[in-house]
Amino acid sequence: MPAPIRLRELIRTIRTARTQAEEREMIQKECAAIRSSFREEDNTYRCRNVAKLLYMHMLGYPAHFGQLECLKLIASQKFTDKRIGYLGAMLLLDERQDVHLLMTNCIKNDLNHSTQYVQGLALCTLGCMGSSEMCRDLAGEVEKLLKTSNSYLRKKAALCAVHVIRKVPELMEMFLPATKNLLSEKNHGVLHTSVVLLTEMCERSPDMLAHFRKLVPQLVRILKNLIMSGYSPEHDVSGISDPFLQVRILRLLRILGKGDDDSSEAMNDILAQVATNTETSKNVGNAILYETVLTIMDIKSESGLRVLAINILGRFLLNNDKNIRYVALTSLLKTVQTDHNAVQRHRSTIVDCLKDLDVSIKRRAMELSFALVNGNNIRGMMKELLYFLDSCDPEFKADCASGVFLAAEKYAPSKRWHIDTIMRVLTTAGSYVRDDSVPNLIQLITNSVEMHAYTVQRLYKALLDDISQQPLVQVASWCIGEYGDLLVSGQCEEEEPIQVTEDEVLDVLEGLLVSNLSTPVTRGYALTAIMKLSTRFTSVNRIKKVVSIYGSSIDVELQQRAVEYNALFKKYDHMRPALLERMPIMEKTASNGPTEIVQTNGEAEPSVVEAKHPPPVTQPTNQANDLLDLLGGNDVVPVIQTTVPTKPASAGGELLDLLGDLSLSGIPPMTAYNKNGLKIDFTFERANPNPNIAVITIHASNSTEADMTDFVFQAAVPKTFQLQLLSPSSNVVPTLNQGTVTQVIRVLNPQKQQLRMRIKLTYTHKGSAVQDLAEVNNFPPQSWQ
Amino acid sequence: MQFMLLFSRQGKLRLQKWYVPLSDKEKKKITRELVQTVLARKPKMCSFLEWRDLKIVYKRYASLYFCCAIEDQDNELITLEIIHRYVELLDKYFGSVCELDIIFNFEKAYFILDEFLLGGEAQETSKKNVLKAIEQADLSYFSFSRGWI
Numbered sequence: 001m002p003a004p005i006r007l008r009e010l011i012r013t014i015r016t017a018r019t020q021a022e023e024r025e026m027i028q029k030e031c032a033a034i035r036s037s038f039r040e041e042d043n044t045y046r047c048r049n050v051a052k053l054l055y056m057h058m059l060g061y062p063a064h065f066g067q068l069e070c071l072k073l074i075a076s077q078k079f080t081d082k083r084i085g086y087l088g089a090m091l092l093l094d095e096r097q098d099v100h101l102l103m104t105n106c107i108k109n110d111l112n113h114s115t116q117y118v119q120g121l122a123l124c125t126l127g128c129m130g131s132s133e134m135c136r137d138l139a140g141e142v143e144k145l146l147k148t149s150n151s152y153l154r155k156k157a158a159l160c161a162v163h164v165i166r167k168v169p170e171l172m173e174m175f176l177p178a179t180k181n182l183l184s185e186k187n188h189g190v191l192h193t194s195v196v197l198l199t200e201m202c203e204r205s206p207d208m209l210a211h212f213r214k215l216v217p218q219l220v221r222i223l224k225n226l227i228m229s230g231y232s233p234e235h236d237v238s239g240i241s242d243p244f245l246q247v248r249i250l251r252l253l254r255i256l257g258k259g260d261d262d263s264s265e266a267m268n269d270i271l272a273q274v275a276t277n278t279e280t281s282k283n284v285g286n287a288i289l290y291e292t293v294l295t296i297m298d299i300k301s302e303s304g305l306r307v308l309a310i311n312i313l314g315r316f317l318l319n320n321d322k323n324i325r326y327v328a329l330t331s332l333l334k335t336v337q338t339d340h341n342a343v344q345r346h347r348s349t350i351v352d353c354l355k356d357l358d359v360s361i362k363r364r365a366m367e368l369s370f371a372l373v374n375g376n377n378i379r380g381m382m383k384e385l386l387y388f389l390d391s392c393d394p395e396f397k398a399d400c401a402s403g404v405f406l407a408a409e410k411y412a413p414s415k416r417w418h419i420d421t422i423m424r425v426l427t428t429a430g431s432y433v434r435d436d437s438v439p440n441l442i443q444l445i446t447n448s449v450e451m452h453a454y455t456v457q458r459l460y461k462a463l464l465d466d467i468s469q470q471p472l473v474q475v476a477s478w479c480i481g482e483y484g485d486l487l488v489s490g491q492c493e494e495e496e497p498i499q500v501t502e503d504e505v506l507d508v509l510e511g512l513l514v515s516n517l518s519t520p521v522t523r524g525y526a527l528t529a530i531m532k533l534s535t536r537f538t539s540v541n542r543i544k545k546v547v548s549i550y551g552s553s554i555d556v557e558l559q560q561r562a563v564e565y566n567a568l569f570k571k572y573d574h575m576r577p578a579l580l581e582r583m584p585i586m587e588k589t590a591s592n593g594p595t596e597i598v599q600t601n602g603e604a605e606p607s608v609v610e611a612k613h614p615p616p617v618t619q620p621t622n623q624a625n626d627l628l629d630l631l632g633g634n635d636v637v638p639v640i641q642t643t644v645p646t647k648p649a650s651a652g653g654e655l656l657d658l659l660g661d662l663s664l665s666g667i668p669p670m671t672a673y674n675k676n677g678l679k680i681d682f683t684f685e686r687a688n689p690n691p692n693i694a695v696i697t698i699h700a701s702n703s704t705e706a707d708m709t710d711f712v713f714q715a716a717v718p719k720t721f722q723l724q725l726l727s728p729s730s731n732v733v734p735t736l737n738q739g740t741v742t743q744v745i746r747v748l749n750p751q752k753q754q755l756r757m758r759i760k761l762t763y764t765h766k767g768s769a770v771q772d773l774a775e776v777n778n779f780p781p782q783s784w785q
Numbered sequence: 786m787q788f789m790l791l792f793s794r795q796g797k798l799r800l801q802k803w804y805v806p807l808s809d810k811e812k813k814k815i816t817r818e819l820v821q822t823v824l825a826r827k828p829k830m831c832s833f834l835e836w837r838d839l840k841i842v843y844k845r846y847a848s849l850y851f852c853c854a855i856e857d858q859d860n861e862l863i864t865l866e867i868i869h870r871y872v873e874l875l876d877k878y879f880g881s882v883c884e885l886d887i888i889f890n891f892e893k894a895y896f897i898l899d900e901f902l903l904g905g906e907a908q909e910t911s912k913k914n915v916l917k918a919i920e921q922a923d924l925s926y927f928s929f930s931r932g933w934i
Contacts, residue, residue, distance in 0.1 A: 007892075008889055011888065011889055012889075015888075051892055054891075054892070055891065058798055058799075058800075058801070058891065059798075060798075060813070079922075079925055083892075083896065083922075084892065087892060087895055087896075087899075091801075094806055094807070094808065094809070095806050096806070096808065115925060117918075117921065117922040117925050120900075120918075120922075123903070124899050124903055127903050127904040128804060128899075128903065128904055129806065131806075152918065155908050155909065156903055156908055159903040159904045159906055159908055160903070160904070162904055162906070163904045188909075188910050188911060189908060189909040189910060189911065189914060192907060192908070192909075192910050193903075193906070193907075193908055196906050234911045234912075234913055234914075235910060235911055237866065237870075242910050243863065243866060244863065244866070244867070244907050244910045245910055247860055247863045251858075251860070283862055283865055283866065284862075284863075284866055286862055287860060287862035287863040287865070287866060290860060290862050291860050291863070294860075322829070322830070322831035322832075323831045323832050323833060323861070323862065323865070324862075325831075326831045326833055326861075327833075327861055327862060357827075357829060357830070358829070358830045358831050359830070360830075360831060360833060360834055360835065361831060
């Protein structure tokens, strides 16, 4: 059998392949030859074959059949074999396969080999890919080598120990004695790896950290020698002596000095020295300065030193080298919270970085800019940031828009400015604005009461220009639905009011419904807006027509809405004004808008039409507060969520009506309220299949000689309960007990607590408004047990 | 350091050193994606980028890209120096190194790297010492046995 071809020969051959297919063919042929060679247990050429296999593996071809061969090479006595064997092990074996454990014994032997280069191979392999089991088995050998006087081996043992500790942290203790005089070594290799080892131990264990604090003076001395010593050709890099070691020492000092006054003081001078004396013309000097700055910022340094550090970063920002600017921005981002004022001084340079061509630099500059915005610089900063928003890449727009909204919310100098800023963002980056911004913005707009007319006018004008940006369109339609009356009546004070008719407004909204650019969500907004205008505009017929057309829309969401609104027109017209009236100011919550808004009787997404009870004479803004007042203390939560039934028969109420006072489930009825001629009885029923829900029907009757009109019943329950109030049968309680108003309440009581309820009644009687609050405590036990 | 990759402008891998345990499949995936990302960078961009949760430091020397993945606490600027030192070592060993040297002598490139870094950290900061060790090791195999790969 001819000798297998040499490695270089193979490489040369494979490189002549002109197509992928040709290459694959060559590789397959060679692999077959290698396989048969392996089968023959050929010791002479095993090394050559494995080397070739490694080359093919690098090209991306499978080489797992060579794994065992690597182990055989490692076990060989020839150095060449061992070298390739260990290399193969590092490339082909991984710790998930049990095969790798077979290496352990070989490595153990090689760690004790007579030739240091063999020992070196073993240490390198163990330190690169040793699994936890291997590390456990061989830690003792590594520890032994850590104490050797041979610096070639000692430095490798130190890094091997680092790997062992990472894999098996419990073994850290056993390396402690060997660290005793590591730092007294003259050899830089040993010093460097020792510092790495000490760093690893200090990072992992607070006890070790405390123990090694005493090394601070020694470390300071070593660093000082490096800086002060003359030219040393062996370690020199562009005029700086062993920058790698300097950087690692600075990093260790950072860890040792953090949170410790004494250590921080001991290193103060050397840090100042390094910061001022290091040559900054090349990357290597800046690398050291960078590490120094990080250390100064992390330890308990005196303010003078901190200012020095920030100024170094400021200078970095002006450096031509992009990499330096990048690390400066990253570091400033870390320190902006703690040293805000110092960083502010470099604000203009940071803002300039927004115009940098590099994506990473732009991103950091943007984040930093937002961190620097405050009440004083908001106008100027916002101008820059909005300009950035206009011109930046799409990947930034969403974050930038959110950042602008947040900053505007915190520091807006005036409501008008705030609205203008929002408008600017919506019109320039409208399609990138996050979905959750829409409800937040709506909430913001409702709360700026005096700006309603201005806002709706600006939004209307924006819609005329462009209906493609969905968040803008959604906010605009919502506002037009709410404040369309202000728009048409030309009430704007902030700017020249525009002349617009009801028909023009409806044209725009209908345009949204039919446009291909509108998403289903947007269409929903538009339809609801049109509906709301039925109470604000006079051209109700047109609105009725639109609504009825969409009753047969193929979009289920739209259809449902249209049908419900249709029902409103046909059967519940008396409720329409109340339902569609102006929204109250929504409770401001720190985070998500929508979930909270439901609680407070207003909802940004009108997917459920709320039955809003007409407020007692006063303005709508206090609606939410009223209900909370109803409850007095904190323990009761209002739930006013009703659904408008689409079917004429509201199953619950009328059925129970038919059966009159018959208690269906054996729970006796009760009188909840009886005052001034108004009597309210409760009847009970258990809802199937959920036994935790009690269904209560109220029967309101009026024994006086005059009707009680505009009758509204509201209820509130303690926090552990949930309440759902369905719509009433009517809002007139006829005089002299000629009929009752019924309404169904469903109460979820998962904790089976005693049922309590507070009720609020409002009605008009003999021309005057009546309001009363009462507590209902006399629920029969069966209703809640 | 978690790993170092060397690849050509065409995206061909010339060296891969992994200091974290990953399956072959994962390594291939990472390599493919990272190579694509780095090759897409324009010449004037900075040498650092964030990729997944790692910091990537890369530098191009002639037709080869040297690409390292470092951890959050590692110093990007000194990593550039590490890369540069490795290139210098290769240069000294091969005498004005070029990509072909690394292709045809990839195992030597690994040996040199393994004398410079161990477990992702520098084990020797003196250029002279690293080269001396390689030289001696190269010689020592003559005393053991005779064999040519």
